[in-house]
Amino acid sequence: MNILVIGPSWVGDMMMSHSLYQTLKKQYPDCAIDVLAPNWCKPLLARMPEVRRALTMPIGHGAFNLTERFRIGKSLRNQYDMAIVLPNSLKSAFIPLFAKIAVRRGWKGESRYFFLNDLRSNKNDYPMMVQRYAALGYEKSAVPDAQNLPIPTPYLTVEKSAVEKTKEKFSAQLALAENRPAIGFCPGAEFGPAKRYPHYHYAKLAEMLIEKGYSVRLFGSAKDNEVCQQIRGGLPESLQAYCVDLSGQTELNQAVDLISDCVAMVTNDSGLMHIAAALKRPLVALYGPTSPQYTPPLSDKAVIIRLIEGGLIKIRKGADSAEGYHQSLIDIQPEMVMEKLAQLLN
Incomplete structure (x- = not known):
């Protein structure tokens, strides 16, 4: 299984997203994970062994640029079985839709009903951001509650x-x-x-x-x-x-x-x-x-x-x-x- 993650745009959030990548590897042992994120994230993602590739997101934080999002999505077609969208914005869900990825998973936010077809609506049951990230690593019917949700600790490799x-x-x-x-x-x-x-x-x-x-x-x-x-x-x-x-x-x-x-x-x-x-x-x-x-x-x-x-x-x-x-x-x-x-x- 090939998984595309639409990554966050902030250093702290990117570090916490490592808990998701570790969870995905446990839930889908044979999966390959690529992360679409700002270029500055690449040094961090390169130190996370669970990530196969870091893909550069050329659109700046907050920019809409629908034409460029369509171009990126089209270039990613026929490569992924699942997409996981970490930001809550509507525009962040465009690329997986344009890429025609079959399973598009993420939390409810900004009217994303049509864009995400594995939509999670109980965000408030998970009070910590890292819990919300890790929960997206599970099938909808098998997500543990917050008290029983394992949180793999983020780490970075150092030579x-x-x-x-x-x-x-x-x-x-x-x-x-x-x-x-x-x-x-x-x-x-x-x-x-x-x-x-x-x-x-x-x-x-x-x-x-x-x-x-x-x-x-x-x-x-x-x-x-x-x-x-x-x-x-x-x-x-x-x-x-x-x-x-x-x-x-x-x-x-x-x-x-x-x-x-x-x-x-x-x-x-x-x-x-x-x-x-x-x-x-x-x-x-x-x-x-x-x-x-x-x-x-x-x-x-x-x-x-x-x-x-x-x-x-x-x-x-x-x-x-x-x-x-x-x-x-x-x-x-x-x-x-x-x-x-x-x-x-x-």
């Missing part, structure tokens, strides 16, 4: 030689901290500043770690340059060499290698948090307005700190500080994070 090659590429940046074990910080968040742990708390935590003999690596995209510079600039000048700013410098594959080389991670609720969890790094995950009830880090080496109760608070910029940080994250003191880190490292 030691590739890690060493990546470290060599960044040897100039890492040189001053070469003999110190590294702890990674992921201070960025696409959601907005309300989702970020304050840069001054990160700076204080970095100072405490460096004084204990660690180095700190700052991970993120070019969008995170400013906050990473704020963290590094918040350190005493004599300690700044031990805080390596890698934001905007690494490709995703390289970031995965360098995160795998860290002895622990501290991160906001972000895509890189899910990568760190999949790499089985000891992890302290800091939550504020977003809720770990829906998208927690899927690792037994992860500790979550959240000081408020309840579900998702839909706010991108908080009114509690000039930077837009949310009070619930401001209240998480660096000493609290340090305590959890120490427990993990021990």
